[in-house]
Amino acid sequence: MNAKSVDMSLCEYKQCTINFIDNAQQxxxxxxxxxxxxxxxxxxxxxxxxxxxxxxxxxxxxIESPIHLMFSYGGKRWYNTINWTMTYRxxxxxxxxxxxxxxxxLTDIPKEKNYEQIFKEKTKEVAWxxxxxxxxxxxxxxxxILQKYMKVDIYGRCGPFKNCTKEEGTKCLQxxxxxxxxxxxxxxxxxxxxxxxxxxxxxxxDIITVVRGARNYDKLLPKNTYIDTHKFTSVxxxxxxxxxxxxxxxxxxxxxxxKDKYETESLRTQVQRAxxxxxxxxxxxxxxxxxxxxxxxxxxxDSCQRTPTDIH
Numbered sequence: 001m002n003a004k005s006v007d008m009s010l011c012e013y014k015q016c017t018i019n020f021i022d023n024a025q026q027x028x029x030x031x032x033x034x035x036x037x038x039x040x041x042x043x044x045x046x047x048x049x050x051x052x053x054x055x056x057x058x059x060x061x062x063i064e065s066p067i068h069l070m071f072s073y074g075g076k077r078w079y080n081t082i083n084w085t086m087t088y089r090x091x092x093x094x095x096x097x098x099x100x101x102x103x104x105x106l107t108d109i110p111k112e113k114n115y116e117q118i119f120k121e122k123t124k125e126v127a128w129x130x131x132x133x134x135x136x137x138x139x140x141x142x143x144x145i146l147q148k149y150m151k152v153d154i155y156g157r158c159g160p161f162k163n164c165t166k167e168e169g170t171k172c173l174q175x176x177x178x179x180x181x182x183x184x185x186x187x188x189x190x191x192x193x194x195x196x197x198x199x200x201x202x203x204x205x206d207i208i209t210v211v212r213g214a215r216n217y218d219k220l221l222p223k224n225t226y227i228d229t230h231k232f233t234s235v236x237x238x239x240x241x242x243x244x245x246x247x248x249x250x251x252x253x254x255x256x257x258x259k260d261k262y263e264t265e266s267l268r269t270q271v272q273r274a275x276x277x278x279x280x281x282x283x284x285x286x287x288x289x290x291x292x293x294x295x296x297x298x299x300x301x302d303s304c305q306r307t308p309t310d311i312h
Contacts, residue, residue: 005268011276013283018275035282041087041299042066048081055285059278060295061086063096065189067136067304075296082295084281084288086274089193089303090219093288094281096274099200101222101262110260115253118206125150125246126210127176128184129164131157136304137213139186141311142235149239152184177205181246182227187213191304195220200264208255210242215305224258234312 008016019030031037032052039045041062048058060082084093126146133140146152155164155176164172176183183205185198195214199221202209211217212229227245232238245252281288292298 006272006275008275008279010272011279013276013279016275016279016282036084036278038086039082044078047077057083057282057285059084059086059094060292060299061096062299063088063098065136065187065191065194065304066300067189067191067306078296079294080291082292083290084278085292085295085298086278087299088195093290094274094277095270097270098196098267099270100265101200101203102265104261104263108263113260115256116249118256119249119252121178122181122207124153124180126152126182126184126242127155127180127207128152128159128186129155129173129176130159130186132188133158135188136306137186137188137190138308138311139184139188139212142186142212142229142308143184145235145311146239149236150243153180173205177202177207180207181252182242183207183209185209185211185226189213189304190215190308192216192302193220194304197267199226200266203259203262203264206256208245208252208259210238212310222258222262224255225262226255229310235310 006018008014008018016035019034021030031049034052034056036057036059037049038059038061039048041060042064051058058081086092086094086096088095088097128143130139140158143152143154153159153161155161155172164176183202185202187194187196187198190213192215195211195217199209199211203225208227210227210229211221214220215230217226217228217230227238227242229235229238232241
């Protein structure tokens, strides 16, 4: 899902039009009349263009983490230029997330679900589906240590179980959700608020996700619906907790019941919401006026762990 799929007729303010620049002529035509211009974080050009009118808004946007998209942030030439931010970060002006969760209606929460049978059928401990092997967040090293203490089956290009391919699709995911008690939803970067589809894609399955990356999951996910590696003093401590939980049927089922109170909102919904919010702001521009003195500082300072401290 990208902005080309956004339907502005679904927004509260429907009068905005989104244009995509593919060549120099389009850049010239659209830029001169645009109310907002979006610049991709990590790929800022060396020098910001001159605004065509006083109220033209410059928006810094990114759905990738700073450490994963280290190209150019423009430097001092971009100081006092960016007006709004549109990213996954909770302190962004406009939230542009990979997904979200919301409480189900009481009538939608399963009442007759056989949680004991679900637990009984889970004969394996931990699964991880991954095809991006060396990462900035060193998640592969974390898992290597975890494997010293418990069985972790790695699917995809980075592990021995390569049969879980795109062709296998839903069938493979269903099997993992059915057979395993835990799934590793580990991000490629350890950065503030950085939580991708790795979490949301597994949330509706009957499996407990173990998360690593965002550093502040308490602000991002409902309590008792996940296990956060950052809450443990070492990889060994996490392994001991997982092994203990895997043998405790009642406690394990509590997680599944709590998860079942929520439903996921897709990336499509998030992108639609972000552009609707952008359009609303443009219609009330006086209420949202601001300028970032140093966008590099906002985006980069204390945002990521370049050398993760939890791998021991």
